[in-house]
Amino acid sequence: MKNIVFTTVVCLTLFPNANGFVYPNDGVFANPSDVHSFYQCSSSTSYLIHCPAGLVRNDAQKKCDWKVVDPIIHCAVSNQPNCREKTRWTTDGIVIVGVDSKSGSDSQHLNSILGIFVDTLHGNNVYVADRSNNRIQMFLGNSLISGGITVARGNGADSNPNQLSSPLDVYVDKNENIYIADDGNQRIQMRQKGATSGITVAGGNGGDEELNKLNILKFTNGSSDGIIVAGQQEDESSAKILSRPTNVFVDDCETLYVAVTANDRIQKACNTVAGVYGEGSNASQFNQPWTVKLDQYNNMYIVDTFNGRIQKWRPNDSAGVTIIGGNGFDDKPNQLWFSYSLALDSEGNIFVNDLGNHRIQKFNVLSETNSY
Template sequence: MKNRRLRIRPIIIILITAIYIAWPISPATASQLPYETYYKDGFGQLVKTQAAYIPAGIIIGTDIEITEANQAAGAEGKTKLQLNQPKDLFVDDKDHIYIADTGNNRIVHLDEHGQYIREIKVTESPLKKPSGIYVDEAGEIYVADTGNNRVVRLDQEGKLLKAFGRPESSYLPPTFKYDPVNLIVDKRGFIYVTTLGAFQGLVQLDPEGNFISFFGPNRVSFSLFDAFKRFVYTREMYQRELKKLPGAIAGSTIDKNGFIYTVTKEISSDQVKKLNIAGLDQLVGKGEFAALQPVRSYGEVFHRTRQSVSPQLNDITVDAAGNFTVIDSVGNMISQYDSNGNLLFFWGGDVITATSKTGIVKAPAAIASNSKGELLVLDSVNNFIQVLRLSEFGHLVHEANQLTQEGRYEQSEPLWSEVHRLNAQYTPALIGLAKAAYKKEEYARSEQLFYQAGVVGGYSESFWQNRLTWFQKHFGVLMNVALVLGVVYLLWNALSKKLRLKGKSSVKRSARHPILEQLQHMFYLIKHPVDGFYAIRYENKAGWLSSILILVFALASYGYIQAGTSFVFNPAVHVGIDLFPITIQFALIWLGFVISNYLISSLLRGEGRFRDVFYGSCYALFPIILIGIPVTLLSNVLTLNELAIFKFLKLFIVLWVVFLFIWMVQGIHNYTFIEAIFIILLSLLALAIIVILIFILISLSIELVNFINSLYQEVIIR
């Protein structure tokens, strides 16, 4: 028995050791990564996800040896392939890798496994600081030869076919600087050159190198301050101003369908464009959160409060499914989006540890993808390529999303269900499941899922279908109720006429409470606003209690409007609305206007007292109660198809309140209509000055308190 135990013990030890060694292999690769992967929805909420890509190795560095012939000794020797400040990376149809080795004035060609094949230096016309590389379907090589201010076209063997210098065209200004740094070629052989600092867009050349046009330029941003300068500045002042130029394109790529993608560094929105042959951006208005984000921003960060500058995107790549990936040269982040610009993942790591951890890039210069779905990221400081391969979770998301993009919603449902099981907070899974439910006419479920995902358009469409079904089901009941109400209304009118014909009643109406009469004055004021406000001033038709009641109900109505409006028209309700700061802000602005209007009118022969301005300003808020609440209730049965109706009603409330304030100033202070508008503008200006003075006072008070506290600390220490 003892010998048997001795024989079994080594076997158990070997099995335990084998399990211990083998067990961490697959999970460790995803769980022990040097970076975290996130998703961010349209509301800016971060969701941590499983890793979409995991490190698969490093290409170049010290692991590649090349054979060099020593002609003098007649022998061959081994040497390390060392890059020097590489700037660009390209992967061809065979997954061969081409690197623009800028510092060594050459192009390095590797096979699909990252093994060295050759270097291209173009001995007949040497390269100088090449910064961009592109290989077409025929195997011809195009190089952005920055140092020589040209583009060269090489055959498959690397022999020079043609060199394209600065194009000659009257459309190019003499001051245009031609420094090619990147390029792509379409199926027609047209060349799109990215030049250093060229804000005009890509330089489009025909196959012979003739200038065609500038392609896909960015627009100049125009702010409110720019509008003010245009209104105030003279021509001479404008001439002394620095010209405001659009951002210069930093990099570009082209997909299999011929769409050209560009990335721009110096702008904070629309950094990525997907351009068709006419140069029109195909990402505008696309995306699941287009209603929440009318201005799109690409390039994600974990914590914007810690980011001193906006993401600086310097390169982009597109995979076979149309998903595009961008790299941020400042935050060292990698962000991936689908073909419509919807975010899929983003990840990155600390720059300080980038030189010692596989998978983190210290200075990402370029990015490319191969046919296996791997990402190759070129590190220009460490002079190697990080290879990232899809994880199981990433592959599952890509496959499900591709089916959804192709409209095969029912086929994508099992895949999205598995993604949702793995990560219940991953919003694209909810969107995919919602689209599948809508396709299967399960509108109640799709409405719920779209709401959970925060997608306004899908929610509205599902709600419209549910509303239609409900009306079809209850149409008979609704018509009967409408018919009964119509008959009752007609009978009531007939009965009222008969009662009026009998003469006046001998019973006198009892006197009403003054507050009730003051509240009833609101309805007279609606019909006769100027006379109504005049009566408040000279006939005491308002009081403190009635005015405060109206003000409280107006504040409550305003809060209800903010929190009770349907998700379709107010997507912020999806994440919750804090009513306290909103109502306090509204009340303070209203009170500030009351004070400033009284002060301004007192200086400009206004006849109203402070209490009259207070009463009138309270009564002017009545439309918020009268119409705001019904419109808010109505919003819960409307869809985006009725958006024009909802906007009109909201605009009507705003205009009515504005006119009531004008009539209030006119009636209370005995001004003309034009004078009332002028007084209101001056009141708003005074309000702005009061706000600025309060801000300065608070800032100085805080500084004084800090100074006294510091002085006290110094005295205590000494």
């Protein structure tokens, strides 16, 4: 833990201290000249408190906190600057877990990893759905290689509130509540921060013949019934029929993107935005695209699983660019072996799950290629 530095100066009520700031009474006050520190005044003495490195002052909660990054996307503007238009990433990944490419259940190993999520609001902590170990692992953003911390343990594969069965994916909200796609129990579990048991917020009632037709469901807050928002099988338009949808992403403008694996395409609402030329390995094609994510500039990042690569599609592009992988299937740093998920941190670094090698790799952004 980083130390907080305290500097003592003398202050009198309604008189400025040595830095010229006026204190009306005892309490905590913002430092108007620095968002990384604040003043605490008590008994005619003020303390200049510096936040640990990387944190900023949270005036509402009167504490040091991670900076909240405001979305850059402007929903009403069609032509926006793309600061990652020409961005490149390292070709070799850094392994943060699974260095020996072996499966396991200790803090340095995973087994059949699928979903991955980076909490950009809280220090870029990385969460992984460790499917065959029936658990969710967290890797601290400031010490990624120090090993995983189990934040949701299966306690045996079953359906009790403190158990998981083959978790597929994970999401963390702004309050650090964890949402888990608990595949074996056909439910979505929510675990509040620090809780040892979960609450079922969707599903958990067994398979439903009507709602099991490759649809995308939307669950509003507090509702146990899903609304079909994509994949209505009775629709005549083929763009509305989903064949094996494996991943969804909702951007800051509440636009829905779906990776439709069996159709080798990416859907935006009811329109195909990538993969209109069928299965293949050229720049405009996919072979089992499993996951799609977007950054704040609307660039799409797609896990092209059976081509062993990550493709980047800029807005309105008709073909993608390989930014990671595409070098065959093996365990070298520039290779992927059946990857199914990715996530971006607040700096644009990309984390990729490499299921065949039982590892998570981090590909660092080459900052000099950004166009800020």
